[in-house]
Every structure is written in C-alpha cells, then in structure tokens.
Amino acid sequence: MLVSARWLPIIALVGFAVVGPLVGARLVHRRRITIVLLAASVCTVLGLTLVPDGDPSTAVACAVGLPYLSLTSVESLSNVLLLAPTALLAGVLLRRPVAGAAGAIAVSAIVEATQALVPAIGRACDTSDLLTNALGALVGGVLAFVALALARRRTAGAASRVSTS
Template sequence: MVTTSLVEHAALVPVALLLVLAGCTGTGWLLLRRRPHDRRTPGALALLGLLPVVALTLTPTPRRAFETCAVQLSLPSPGSVELLANVALFVPAVFFAALATRRPVAVLLAAVGASAAVEAVQAALPALGRSCDTNDLAMNATGAALAAALAAGTTALAARRSHRRS
C-alpha cells in the first residue's frame, strides 16, 4: 500500500524527503534553543522515528520474497521512489538520537548496523515477504549520514548562538 502510494505520486517523493529533513532540523533547532540540556525529548522522538523503520521493513507482507539478496548499487534520482524512500527511512531516528546523545558518528554507525541487521533478517526470513537488497542498505546509510550531519550542524549552530547570547 505504501509503495503503491509512493509510485502513484512519484514527483512528491523528493519533496517529502526535503520536508522530512527540514522538519527534523526545525524541530531539533527549536528543542535545542528552548531546552538545550533536554535529552529526553529528542530521545523519545528518536524512538518514535524507529516505528516506521520496523513497520516498513520487518512486518510481514502477503507475498513471498526471493531466497537470495539483490546485490546492486543505484544512485537516487528524483524519480527513484524506492531509493529516496530508503534515504528518508532512518532520518528522524538518527537525527533525534544524535541530538539526544550528542554523538552523531556513533549514532550513524549504529544506524548502518541496524540497517544491515534488517537486511540480514529479511534474507533469513523469506516468509516475511521482504527482499534483502544492498541498495536498501546503501540508501539507509546515506539518509543516516545526512541526518547525523544535520544533527551535528544543528547542535553546533544552536550552541554557538546560545554562547553568543551569554
């Protein structure tokens, strides 16, 4: 259902990715400005950001997946719906986890490991109806890197602005 919706509105997928990035950044900026020492709120938002990851990657589907993994690497383009959706998938969880921990590199590495684990589970359990694909891992890692970089930048800017006001 989600994939069909995305394919039917392929032109909106890049816009949705930009909105996810902007929404996370704006929310993070406000959190850091209003509550600079609060780690619980971004932590809770990071956990909420994991819900779509689990729902879209590990819940069973009615179809049966291939027994092998697809090994390929494609670059995202505005029309590549699935690739862009995979870029966006880990963004909220990684962004807010990086704000909560103030360790964007560690969060990035954990996200790449989590994405690899998801692909391994999909490969090991074909009954889920999910296909293991190296493109998914690469695009999830790309989105996680974007989110970690945005979180680091947002944190640095908020700290700099706060320091200037003091």
Template sequence: MLSTVLAAYPWLAPSLLAAVVVVGPFVAWALAGWRRAATALAVAAIVVVGLLTLWPSGIAALDGCELSWSPNLLAPEPLANVVLLVPVGLLLAVATRQPILAALLGAVLAAGIELTQAIVPAVGRSCTLDDWVANAIGSVLGAALGAIGVALADWRRRERAHEHRHAGR
C-alpha cells in the same frame, strides 16, 4: 504497497526529502535541550522504521540478498529509502550529541533490517544492497542535520549567556 504509492505519486519522496532537509535542523534545535525527549523520539522512529520494513508483505520474497548495486538514488523508491532513516539519524544525533555515532547506529540498524529480510522469509521482503546504501545515506544525512541543529542551539545558548553577562555593565 510503498512501491505502488511511489509509482502513483512520484513527487512524494523528493518532497519529503526536501521537507526533512529544511525542517530537520529546526527540529534538532528545538530538541537540543531535551535529550530524553530526543531519545524517546529516536526509539519511536526506530520502531516505526522496523514496522514499515519488517511487517509481513504477504508476497513471496527472493531468497537471500541481492548484492548488486545500481546507484540510482533519485528514483522514487531509493529516495524513499533515504528519507526513511533521516529521522533516526537526526534524533540519535540530538540524543547522543555524537553525529558520527548516530550515523553509524542508523547504518547498523539498516543492515539489521536487510539481514532480517534475508533470513526471515515470513516477512516477504527482499534484502538488497541498494536499500541498505540508501538507508545508510539517510542516516548520515539525518545525523548531519541533527548536528547542525544542535550546533545552532549551542551557539544561541552561548550568545544568550554572553548577553546576560554583559547586560549588567
């Protein structure tokens, strides 16, 4: 289904990627003081990713996993796989305040999805190295955007504290 939508609207994945790159740091900035909310949203994003990637497709999948790699991340479907994990990486970076850990957790999630697709034929999904690479890149990008937003929020908080201390002079 996703392939059909992306074929009909090839501009969709690049537009979504541009939107998350622009909006992502602001979302992270807004959530920086709300780590519990960021954690809850990260869990919700992981559930949504799980549903999108593991919901049975109704078609027969390839047995095993396709391990060849064709790095064409600018095609609509690989780009959509990048976009898919950006929110997870971003929200985990805000929740944990550790962007490297967030990126790694997103990459591990993507590996778990691909492994599940490989060993559970009932989902009718194909496991590919390309999907994992694209998902991992999305997780890293999201974690970086989250780190930028958190750094901006921390900087703004320090500036306000500094202004407050010097306002009484």
C-alpha cells in the same frame, strides 16, 4: 501512494533537510522528548521494513546491486528518507552525529539481515536498500551536526545577552 506522487519523496527530503536541524536544535536540551521521538522513529522503520508483506519465501537470498539514485526514483529517495530522522535524533540525543549515523546504518543492516534470514515475513533483502538507507543515515548525521551547531550558537547568544545585562 508514493508511486502516484513521484514528487512527494523529494519534497519530503528537502523539507526534512530544512526543518530537521531546527527541530533538532530545539531537542538538544529535551532528552525525554528526543528519546520518545527516537523510539517512534525506530519503531516506524521496523514496521515499514519487517511487517510481513507478500508470500513467504523458502529461499534465503539477497539481491546484490547498486541503487538507482535519481530525483524521480521513488524507492531510492524513500529509502534515503527512511533512516535520516533516526540518525538525526540519535545524533542529537548522543550529541555525536557520527555515532547517530553509525547506529542508523546498523539498524538498516539488521533489517536487511532479518529480511534475508527470515523468509516467513515475505520481504526481500537488497543491498541497494542498505546503501540508500546508509546515505540517508549520513544525511541525518550531517543534519544532527547542523542542529548541534545551531543549539551551541543559540546557547552562546543567550549567555552573551545575560552577561551584558
């Protein structure tokens, strides 16, 4: 589906960049919902990356290379988008955007290692996937930072309205 709609990943990424911090700011004080959404995000990542696809391979290998980053590169943009929500949600939940991004990068590293070490799933390990996933995790971390700043601003504004009443 994504190959036929090359514009979809960039629209999704831009939409996520706009909506993500707003949703994240609303989730700051809703821990349970954030935990459920984070779990769903991680399960989605694992499902998209570890469900068997193709014929099992007998070789343990990893393609080594740099990603091709372009606004029309469906695979790279999809990989950027894959872990951005996980990093955003983890950063908001922990109230530490850097830790959220680091956790999402760790998930990506575990996925790539699993793809390399478990050839029965028929998935290919690729360093460019790890790099684009890490870029997405950093985007998610930045958006978590913005979400937390928006939440602090909203809380400060509410407190000032209460004190002046």
